Amino acid sequence: MKVPARQALQMYCAHLREQAAGRASNGELDLVNERAGLAKAQRERIEMQNAVTRGELAPVTLIEEVLSKAGGKIAGILEGIPGAVKRRVPALSGDEIKNIGAEIARVRNIVASMSLADLRDSGAESDEDRGAGSDEVIDA
Template sequence: MSDRDLTKPMTQADFGSLVGISQQAVGNLVGRGVLDTSAPGLQVLHAYCSHLREQAAGRAASGDLDLATERAGLAREQRIRVALQNAVSLKELAPVALLEEVLSKAGARIAGMLDAIPGGVRRRVPALSAEEISTIGAEIARVRNIVAAMSLADLRDEEATDDVDESTEEEIDP
C-alpha cells in the first residue's frame, strides 16, 4: 500500500485505486448513497467493506432489490404453488368453472323438485283447496327466488348462515 493519508477525504480516483475498482464504479457507489467521498478515507473504506459484506451475505443487491427478500418471496410463492398442487391432487380444490357448473346443475334439479311439491301435496291431501295449494306454490317460489338471488358474499357472511331471515319465518296456517 502506498503512503495515502486515510484520515483525510480522498478523490474517487484515489479511492478506486486503493480498493482496486474504477473511478466510475466509485462514482456509482457515491451516486447510490453507499459511499461519501467527502468523509475521511478510512470511513469511506469501512463503508465500502460494510457494503461488500452486505452483498456477500445476500442482504443487499445492486439497485433497489434486496436479494434476501426476493429469495424469501420466491420461496413463499413456490410453497403456495406446491400447496395448491397438493390440494388439487387430493381433490380438495377445484376450478371455479367446474364448481359453477356443478352448482348450476344442482340448483336446476332442486328447482324441479320444489316445483313438484304443490302437485304432490294435492295428491296426498285432496281436501286442500286450490287456494291453499296456490299459497304453498307461492311460498316455494318466494324461497326459490331468495336462493337464486344469493351471491358468494351472502354465503360467506356469518350472519346469513347463522341467523335465518325473519321474512322467511312466516308461518302458513294448515
Template sequence: MIDLEKKTTQARFGQLVGITQPAVSGLLMRGVMVAGDTLGNWLLSYCGHIRDIAAGRQAGEDARTLDPAEEKARLYAAQADKIEMENAVARGELAPVSVLEDVLTRAGTKVSAAMDAIPTALKRRLPNLTDADLTIVRRELAKARNAVASLSLEDLEADEENEGE
C-alpha cells in the first residue's frame, strides 16, 4: 500500500510515474514540484503539469523532457525485461543473491574441511614425510584458501576478460 502522506525519493517517484530520476530532478529544479513535499503532493503537481503539457499550455523543454512515446517505449522495454527475468527464474537460470551466497558459503566450508584433512591423509599414507614437508603442504593449502577467500566479483570479471583475450 502506498502512503501518500509520506515523503519519497526521486528515484522511487520516477519509478512510480514511469520517468527517470533525472527527469524528476528537473521537475524539482523548475519548480513543478516542491522538494521535501509528500508523495501525494508530488503526484498532484506532476499530474497537473502533465495535463498542462497535454492541453498545450506548456511547450518547449518540458514537452521534450516528457515525450509520451519515449516514456511508453521505456515502459514496454521495462515490462519485457521483467518478463524475461521471471522466465529465467522459472527455468532455474537466475536465483536470488542470498541463495547463491548460502550455496557458496556451504561449498567453501566443505572444501576447507577437505583441505584441512589433506596433511593428515598424506602423513598416514606416506609415513616417511617429515614435519617440515607437512608444514610446506599446510602453507600451500593456506595460500590457496586465502586466495579464494579474498576473491571478489571484480576479480572474477577480470579473469573472464583475460580468458577472452
C-alpha cells in the first residue's frame, strides 16, 4: 500500500509528537507509566518523611531495642512471682510453687516466640494462648 509522501510525513510527525509528549510507548519504556510510578514514589517518600517528623514512625532498630529492654524487665518481674507468692502464702507446697513457675515459663516462652505475623493475627487466639488444658476454673 502506497501512502503519499505528505500523508506519511504527517503520520511520522504525529508519531514523534506522541513520543515527545510521553503518551506513546517506545519499546519497553512506557513514559506515562514511568512518570506515574515516579510521582507515586515521590509522594510516598514525602508522606513517610512527614510521618517521621510527626513522630509517627521510628527506625526498626530503635523499636527492637526498646522492645528487647521491655521484655527483659518483664521477664525479671515474672521470674520473681513464684518467690513472692511463696512469701505471701507460706502454706503452698513446693510443688504448687513449681507449677506456678512452670505456668509463668510457659507464658514467657509463648511471648518470646511471637512474631509480627502473630500480632497481625491477634484475633485468632489459640487454645494454648487461652490456657486450655490447665486446671483453671472460670465462674460465669
